[in-house]
Structure formats: C-alpha cells, structure tokens
Amino acid sequence: MNEQQTLEALKDIRSMMDRSSRFISLSGWSGVAAGGCALVGAWFAHAIIYQGTNVPTSLRNTYESVPDSGNSTLDMFAGYSQLLLTALLTLAAALLLAFIFTWIRSRKKGIPLWGPTSRRLAFALGVPMAVGGIYMLRLMQAGAFGLIAPGCLLFYGLGLISASRYTLGEIKWLGYGQVLTGLANLFFTGYGLYFWAFGFGILHIVYGFIMWWKHERIPENA
Amino acid sequence: MAIPLNISNLNKVFDSRIRLGIMSALLVNDTVSYNDLKDLLQVTDGNLASHLKGLEENGFIKVQKGFVGRKTNTTYSVTKAGERAFKQHLDALEQMIRGTQQS
Numbered sequence: 001m002n003e004q005q006t007l008e009a010l011k012d013i014r015s016m017m018d019r020s021s022r023f024i025s026l027s028g029w030s031g032v033a034a035g036g037c038a039l040v041g042a043w044f045a046h047a048i049i050y051q052g053t054n055v056p057t058s059l060r061n062t063y064e065s066v067p068d069s070g071n072s073t074l075d076m077f078a079g080y081s082q083l084l085l086t087a088l089l090t091l092a093a094a095l096l097l098a099f100i101f102t103w104i105r106s107r108k109k110g111i112p113l114w115g116p117t118s119r120r121l122a123f124a125l126g127v128p129m130a131v132g133g134i135y136m137l138r139l140m141q142a143g144a145f146g147l148i149a150p151g152c153l154l155f156y157g158l159g160l161i162s163a164s165r166y167t168l169g170e171i172k173w174l175g176y177g178q179v180l181t182g183l184a185n186l187f188f189t190g191y192g193l194y195f196w197a198f199g200f201g202i203l204h205i206v207y208g209f210i211m212w213w214k215h216e217r218i219p220e221n222a
Numbered sequence: 223m224a225i226p227l228n229i230s231n232l233n234k235v236f237d238s239r240i241r242l243g244i245m246s247a248l249l250v251n252d253t254v255s256y257n258d259l260k261d262l263l264q265v266t267d268g269n270l271a272s273h274l275k276g277l278e279e280n281g282f283i284k285v286q287k288g289f290v291g292r293k294t295n296t297t298y299s300v301t302k303a304g305e306r307a308f309k310q311h312l313d314a315l316e317q318m319i320r321g322t323q324q325s
Contacts, residue, residue, distance in 0.1 A: 012243060
C-alpha cells in the first residue's frame with residue numbers, strides 16, 4: 001500500500017461514516033426558500049396586526065392594554081383567525097418549498113430522500129417542534145401571547161441543534177442563532193414579530209446562502 | 223524512502239473497499255440493514271453477501287435476521303472484536319501516512 005492508496009482508504013472510510021449516519025442532501029435553497037416564506041408571512045401578519053389601529057379591538061391596541069394578563073383570549077382580537085391562517089399557510093409553504101429543493105438535490109446525488117438518515121433527522125427535529133407546538137397552544141389559551149414568538153424560536157433552535165448530529169453539522173449554528181434570538185425576544189415581548197422575522201426569515205436566508213456557497217455552488221460528483 | 227513499518231498491523235480482512243465501507247457504516251450506526259448497506263455501497267447482491275460472510279466468519283460483525291411484515295429484514299452490527307480490529311487498522315493507516323510524511 002502506498003500513500004495514495006492509504007489516503008484513498010481513509011477518504012472512503014470517512015465518506016461512508018458520513019453517508020451512513022448523516023442526511024447530507026439538505027439543500028441550502030431549502031433554507032433560503034423557508035426564510036423567504038417567513039418574511040412574506042411576517043409582512044402579512046404585520047398588516048393584520050396593525051390594521052385599523054383606531055379600532056379598540058385591534059390586535060396591537062388590545063395587546064398594549066392587556067399584555068399577557070392571563071385573562072385575555074385570542075378571540076378578543078380583531079383579525080385573530082386571519083393571523084392563525086397566515087401562520088399555518090406560512091408553515092405549509094415553507095415546508096413544501098424546503099421539501100422540494102431537498103428532493104431535487106437528493107435525486108441529483110442518487111440518495112433516497114426517505115432513508116434511515118432522513119428518518120433520524122426528521123425525528124430529532126420533529127420531537128422538539130411538536131412539543132413546542134403543543135406548548136404554544138397552551139400559551140395561547142393562557143393569554144401569554146408575548147411569549148409565543150420567543151417560544152417558537154427557542155423550540156425550533158433546540159430542534160435544529162439536536163438535528164445537527166444527523167445532517168450537515170453547520171445547521172447547529174442556525175440553531176444557536178434561533179435560540180439567541182428567542183432568548184433576546186424573551187426580554188422584549190411585544191416585538192415578537194420582528195424577532196420572529198429576523199430568526200425565521202433573515203437567519204434562514206443567510207444560513208441557506210452560506211450552505212449553498214459551501215456545498216452546492218461547485219457541482220459535486222460525490 | 224522505503225516504508226518498512228507496520229504493514230503487519232494492517233488487517234488483511236479489511237483489504238477490500240467494500241469491507242472497509244461495511245465496517246465504517248457499522249461503526250457509526252448501531253445496526254444497518256442489508257438493503258441500506260446495498261444502497262450505500264452500490265454493489266451487487268452476490269458481492270455484498272460474500273463480503274458480509276467474510277466479515278462474519280472473522281467474528282467482526284453479527285447478523286440478526288428478522289421480518290418486517292412478510293419481508294425478511296437482515297440487519298448487521300459490529301462486534302467488540304470487529305471494533306478493536308478496525309481501530310487497529312485505522313491506527314496502522316494513520317502511522318503509514320505519518321511515516322511517509324516524515325521521510
């Protein structure tokens with residue numbers, strides 16, 4: 001065995017360890033697309049929240065008069081159903097687009113989209129997000145609306161950190177970014193939409209672009 | 223510039239790329255199914271089966287046969303002996319590279 005063969009063998013070992021334990025088809029475009037959806041969603045939400053600020057039941061006014069009092073409920077607000085609909089549509093659009101770009105990439109690489117690695121990735125991210133979702137619903141029922149945006153950011157960030165073992169490791173930096181944004185938001189409740197737009201929108205786009213630059217810009221043959 | 227060292231530490235069993243691949247995948251996963259190994263390594267059934275058999279006969283991997291519904295589902299995992307042998311093999315590879323860099 002000469003040096004070249006030895007290096008080849010080590011490269012093989014490394015690549016097999018990665019490919020068998022990590023889902024590496026996650027596309028940077030998925031991040032950019034999800035971030036774009038988040039910004040569009042936040043823009044609509046902003047319009048809904050600030051519509052008719054002269055109406056006493058406008059979300060903004062109601063929130064300012066009874067912030068997280070515990071006895072306000074969501075249906076006191078004008079436009080609450082539009083707001084929930086916007087949130088659901090944003091989530092659905094972001095997931096769909098993220099899925100499409102990753103599907104395209106996994107087909108290019110010839111790696112099945114649904115395999116043992118993507119299953120573990122979905123589980124590692126899905127559990128914290130599902131738990132977080134239930135927790136947000138309870139927060140909404142309790143009237144603690146100011147804590148919902150930071151909660152989304154915190155649970156999602158923790159989910160990403162836990163998922164980073166099963167995909168390209170850089171995603172943990174996105175996770176830490178979301179967690180920090182969420183923590184900061186905890187101390188500025190009432191501005192949740194801006195923190196939310198920064199975390200889910202800007203951070204996703206920046207992360208997606210960096211991942212594309214690092215891993216996809218040059219067509220790979222692996 | 224001859225490299226006299228440690229050839230003896232390289233394990234003949236791990237000479238083939240496919241066996242290296244199998245061991246690498248098994249070291250970072252608790253169990254890997256036959257079909258997943260086939261996908262990962264992109265090899266034919268006969269080829270994969272014979273290498274798996276070779277590793278099994280050396281006591282480096284264990285086989286668990288089971289069923290998912292009606293289909294057979296064979297999974298593999300690495301044994302303690304296999305882990306030790308593979309790590310020695312890696313150490314030997316590392317030393318070979320160190321050796322060539324120093325000379």
